[in-house]
Amino acid sequence: MAEFDITEHPHRRYNALTGEWLLVSPHRSKRPWQGQQETTEPEQRPAYDSTCYLCPGNTRAGGAVNPPYTGTFVFDNDFAALTADAPVGTVNVGGLLRAEAESGVGRVICFSPRHNLTLPEMDEAAIRGVVDVWVEQFRELGARPDINYVQIFENKGQVMGCSNPHPHGQIWAQRTVPGEPAKETVQQAAYFQEHGRSLLTDYLTLELQEQQRVVLENAHWVALVPYWAVWPFETLVLPRRHVTDITQLSDEEKDAFASILQQLTIRYDNLFQISFPYSAGLHQRPTDGQEHPEWHLHMHFYPPLLRSATVRKFMVGYEMLGDPQRDITPEAAAQRLRELPAVHYKQTV
Amino acid sequence: MAEFDITEHPHRRYNALTGEWLLVSPHRSKRPWQGQQETTEPEQRPAYDSTCYLCPGNTRAGGAVNPPYTGTFVFDNDFAALTADAPVGTVNVGGLLRAEAESGVGRVICFSPRHNLTLPEMDEAAIRGVVDVWVEQFRELGARPDINYVQIFENKGQVMGCSNPHPHGQIWAQRTVPGEPAKETVQQAAYFQEHGRSLLTDYLTLELQEQQRVVLENAHWVALVPYWAVWPFETLVLPRRHVTDITQLSDEEKDAFASILQQLTIRYDNLFQISFPYSAGLHQRPTDGQEHPEWHLHMHFYPPLLRSATVRKFMVGYEMLGDPQRDITPEAAAQRLRELPAVHYKQTV
Numbered sequence A, B: 001m002a003e004f005d006i007t008e009h010p011h012r013r014y015n016a017l018t019g020e021w022l023l024v025s026p027h028r029s030k031r032p033w034q035g036q037q038e039t040t041e042p043e044q045r046p047a048y049d050s051t052c053y054l055c056p057g058n059t060r061a062g063g064a065v066n067p068p069y070t071g072t073f074v075f076d077n078d079f080a081a082l083t084a085d086a087p088v089g090t091v092n093v094g095g096l097l098r099a100e101a102e103s104g105v106g107r108v109i110c111f112s113p114r115h116n117l118t119l120p121e122m123d124e125a126a127i128r129g130v131v132d133v134w135v136e137q138f139r140e141l142g143a144r145p146d147i148n149y150v151q152i153f154e155n156k157g158q159v160m161g162c163s164n165p166h167p168h169g170q171i172w173a174q175r176t177v178p179g180e181p182a183k184e185t186v187q188q189a190a191y192f193q194e195h196g197r198s199l200l201t202d203y204l205t206l207e208l209q210e211q212q213r214v215v216l217e218n219a220h221w222v223a224l225v226p227y228w229a230v231w232p233f234e235t236l237v238l239p240r241r242h243v244t245d246i247t248q249l250s251d252e253e254k255d256a257f258a259s260i261l262q263q264l265t266i267r268y269d270n271l272f273q274i275s276f277p278y279s280a281g282l283h284q285r286p287t288d289g290q291e292h293p294e295w296h297l298h299m300h301f302y303p304p305l306l307r308s309a310t311v312r313k314f315m316v317g318y319e320m321l322g323d324p325q326r327d328i329t330p331e332a333a334a335q336r337l338r339e340l341p342a343v344h345y346k347q348t349v
């Protein structure tokens, strides 16, 4: 029998950040695809769209009018999933029917006044402006006694449920710590307790030694396909220095963050020569009044495309009922991303 | 301040089966939708399609020829994610890079020789034939020493990654117990230990008392929208009697299972008057040689559509990074399903 080789043989991998497993089937990437084709979005959009509820000066669905903003613009979501004034209460019937009221804040962050830009097409200074908004928002919301977790994220592309192509992200900030950061807290706390260093510090050291899954590096940040990546071209963006949240970054680290975000999203767009869809977001310490020295700030990118601009990975039957599953290995995905040009495809034609 | 009302105010609910939480935002169902529209699939298909790799007598991608089957037909998946002869091995670098070889079996189950039928359009006897195949497959695969979990499921519709409309399901059976049934084992075992009854026995008693989330009942089965449903019209199909796997069902219970599956999937098709997409599957005791008296057989249906045949729920940014989130309440979803006609819409025109 052949020797076990994770680049060739079916296996499970452990997600050290969440404590969960996934199934990897490298041999399966050859199967033919006769299923759903995604529709690609138009490449050309105007810089200003009078029907867009995020463009400067336009009226939103809720009736408010956007200011004539020139950089970033933040407002309370007109259809927020969380509200600050929600009534308080709990339900508990036999430990089996359990609910509790939840309160919080939903905000929208416009990245640019220009309707037709996305992060990879913005310049570094403009992306740094977005990073600065994330810092301010985390500082402001995290300081509120009724907010114990601040989730900053972006859904990009229709296939990721984004209903407006104007470049924007969101913040959902709330009273409780959601499941994903809660799992990461447990794993990071156990590691920190045992080793006295953050889990992601030691993980990064290993990745930099192996280099196989590293996509990009600069003086302060590394972008890599994590060992436990679920989505085909999933990446994890990590500061080299152990900080628990974005407010602790130096000016230089914030510039370098903007730079690696630009470089990574350019690679993504270049992969299939389209505006690459993903959901992405920051994971940071809970703002529950505890110090959380175990937490190591990071950003996840979860992009759905697998083979081309029109063929995505589906997380369906087996994945919903069993475990997440992937075909191409994280090592192969990292290599493809690494080898892509550093210049955006739209700028080379 | 108003009193907390789970049908109106934002809240979290606890999934007693997995121990996880989700966010419910009932007030949010009014937000306008300008995002992706799903394409609906053609309503008319031939009973036999010469290009379909599942139709009787046709040649599959792997070269094998299907027999001229007249009922159900099971074969080993030509592009299985799991293989029985995979090399054995593990990786462990500092507890952070961890992998282990995985082995197993992938099979395809054709539900009918007719290319243009789906479960809701098949008669009860034919669906009973599918139930019998599930029983045989679970018995055969579960008895193998190299198989400790048998996952039987169906992906229906292109939006659920199904690449062939010919009615079929799959089995992925493997050496380890995947994450979802593993979580359900922990929760059910803790409950059984404490109460001496299965968690789902007591849960069903509560649901039958409250009736709000019950969609369908017959002598042996109940279909309901679980208190902790994540997908808009998610359902849980439960036998009234506590059995740990499908092989323990009596003949009468198997007939009644076929009947409630037909009735439920007819309601689903009638909801938006289309062939309703979903991923569905059985959860049963692990086949790891232990008795698992805590396990209570059940079937999950996870359908993605939210508002219409073309508008789905997206589990994206917040859901991937935080917690699952839903807009319409499980109670409202159950009521809509309950009020739908019992006759398939195609048969009434």
Ligand SMILES: O=P(O)(O)O[C@H]1O[C@H](CO)[C@@H](O)[C@H](O)[C@H]1O
Binding pocket: A035, A313, A314, A315, A316, A317, A318, A319, A325, B155, B160, B161, B162, B163, B170
């Ligand atoms: O096996 P199929 O039908 O080719 O593939 C489908 O179901 C599998 C199991 O849920 C998924 O891993 C695939 O992403 C999906 O396209």
Ligand SMILES: O=P(O)(O)O[C@H]1O[C@H](CO)[C@@H](O)[C@H](O)[C@H]1O
Binding pocket: A155, A160, A161, A162, A163, A170, B313, B314, B315, B316, B317, B318, B319, B325
């Ligand atoms: O808030 P949006 O952009 O309207 O909505 C999008 O992102 C939300 C947060 O991930 C999801 O709950 C929605 O399903 C998705 O369509």
